[in-house]
Amino acid sequence: MVFATSLMAPNPIIHAPLCLLNMTRIESGSEYYMLSDGFTERTEQLVRHIDGERHNLANALKKARTYPSRRNLTGFGEAITSH
Numbered sequence: 001m002v003f004a005t006s007l008m009a010p011n012p013i014i015h016a017p018l019c020l021l022n023m024t025r026i027e028s029g030s031e032y033y034m035l036s037d038g039f040t041e042r043t044e045q046l047v048r049h050i051d052g053e054r055h056n057l058a059n060a061l062k063k064a065r066t067y068p069s070r071r072n073l074t075g076f077g078e079a080i081t082s083h
Contacts, residue, residue: 007058010051017046 018038025032
């Protein structure tokens with residue numbers, strides 16, 4: 001059950017890559033908004049890839065229903081900064 005719950009959680013799929021790929025900026029102490037400043041085309045590509053792996057693993061194990069985080073990511077940073 002714990003494994004199935006973990007496969008259903010999108011936060012590690014989104015936040016871990018954003019933190020790792022923006023570590024220098026985060027550590028600099030300057031104003032930084034991860035979900036708008038941290039999302040670039042390249043980080044989105046990585047998140048989409050990791051999310052695909054999560055779905056493949058869930059399907060292979062037939063343990064959990066996953067919801068694609070990646071379908072909500074297109075233009076995510078632009079959507080936040082435009083508000």
